[in-house]
Amino acid sequence: MGALPFASLGIVTAVDLISGPDLGYLSLLAVGPAFASLVGGVRRTVLIGAVALFLSLLLALYSGVLGDRQSNMSLISIIGVTAASILATVGRQRRERELASVRSVAEVAQRVLLRPVPRRAGHLRAAVSYTSANAEARIGGDLYEVVTGPGGVRAIVGDVQGKGLEAVETAALVLGAFREAAHDEADLRGVSGRLEKALNRRLSGEEFVTAILVDADPCGRLTLLNYGHPPPLILRANGEITLAEPDDTAPPLGLASLEVEGPNPHQVDFASGDQILLYTDGVIEARDRSGRFYPLADRAFLLKDDDPEAALESLRLDLVAHVDAPLHDDAAMLLLRCRDN
Template sequence: MTSGRYQGSPAPEPVKSVSQTNRRSQLIMGALPFVMMAIVAAVDLSTGPGVGYISLLALGPAFASLVGGVRRTLLIGLIALALSVALSLYNDLLGRRPGNMSLITISGVTAAGVLATRERQRRERELADVRSIAAVAQNVLLRPVPRRAGHLRAAVSYTSAKAEARIGGDLYEVVTGPSGVRVIVGDVQGKGLEAVETAALVLGAFREAAHDEPELLGVSERLEKALNRRLSGEEFVTAVLAEAHPGGTLTLLNYGHPAPLILRANGKVEFAEPKEPAPPLGMAMLAVEGPRPYTVRFEPGDQILLYTDGVVEARDRKGHFYPLEERVSLLKDDDPEAALEALRRDLVAHVDGPLHDDAAMLLLRSRDA
């Protein structure tokens, strides 16, 4: 599944620095009208009145409508008109047909540029409103995870495949309830609003069931029921559910999701693979048995990384997948958030461009009770 990174509080961050790219683009577009008018003036002065380049000064107000406001567009239009008068005087064209046509052309393009600027600004305001609503929806859908949950420390990261994305089909949650700390990381099949709706459904059902159900299987059954009431049969959700026990173990349920990676306190790396594969959530029509809970050791100093397939399927320019197992040494920082951020930055550097899929990661660390 939309720039971004969540640590403590959701704040999407795209795979590249959008602010820097936009700033550079704004500077280029802002200078373009003046550059074009300077070029036209220089060419006209060097070629003389015979060719008739003065009307091309209208490129100034035309490009001015792409950035900035109405006043700026008008100002550049007036500068173009002043240059046109000056060049007409220099070429002895003022009051003659070529000089008059250049003034008319520049005036018309300036008027059109002003109208275009007003329309662009209206659309920008509408887009800003939509982004604001999306940001609020993001905070509701993917709430901040607690930094400390029971005997665990937690950090989360979400890198969007699209710079402007705010919400999508990757999901995560950490709930501390009567039965302990319960966690979910999942990935909705598909994109767009339908994926967002499904993610919201799963998270809502999980948040409620994680508090109510005494067993982890009961939580997963509630998720299945909620999904099967909505999904059409071709949609599904891969997910890993986990329950942490203070005694030094984790109970896991894996619904067709990438196996979590465990980094032991002694540096050993292993994947928490289920004994038998199971279909994703929402596939009740297959009439097959769901996953069986399995338990792994999770002692003080151990870490477990739950992630979506956007992490391990991220490719570099040569088509090589991201070598997650080889990069877990980046999780050495004492601060889980800083450690996860180091891994996220390495993932972005590996791809060296936009991700093809959103990448969510949830890091849990076991600490002394």
């Protein structure tokens, strides 16, 4: 893209020299300054315009048409297009600065929002991974949290519909409500009810949040509530890998207008050495260059490392290698492991 203006000037110059002055290709030199507004700054645009003017004068002198109507029209066209390109470049740079500023604010807000999870939470060990999407994508609303309460450990992983600051704001609302409710409510249905109330005061239309809530009690049992979210992976100490799919499905949080009851609690055994991996759809929807999705279940053996953080980092690096390019959606993963002591 950066070489396009100079390439166009070179092509027009060559064509004009070959065809001669009769066909009148000089005015096409204005294509160079026109392309210049696509990338680079004002100085570069002025430079390309000056080069186009110089080539126009040189070609007109070489062909013996300097001062003729054709030559004058060529000079006027180049000057006019260069001036318009300068204005377009100024406008493009202003929009780029505004976009960078908004993205920077969103990134900072997201980092403040997504605090590091505790490495040890009750009878669990925890690790989290968050991989941002590419620079062209807008900030997403992936969220996660682990809270240790009186009755055990509670966790959430969710994904807000949409992108940008509004998604970050909604994620902040969900996490704030979850952090309070996880301590106060006796069961997960009470926690999810508090989340629904908080979201329904803010969301409208078809906005929603997919989420999965986890309650891990010290007696070796997990209780799950899945609100339209990808099912987590259960990795047993003996190497068995299963999907914790609920018996019934439920719509995402924030869709109270559908008047559908939430999911029934789904319980699974969770003994010493077992692990549960919660993740957002940015993980399983990550594609390689051939369009194949990331095979998370097939790659879960990478989580065998004794250190949960090292294990999760191995999986993250494998995900990035699979895509072999910047991700198109944020990818969050939360790994919880039942420890011996």
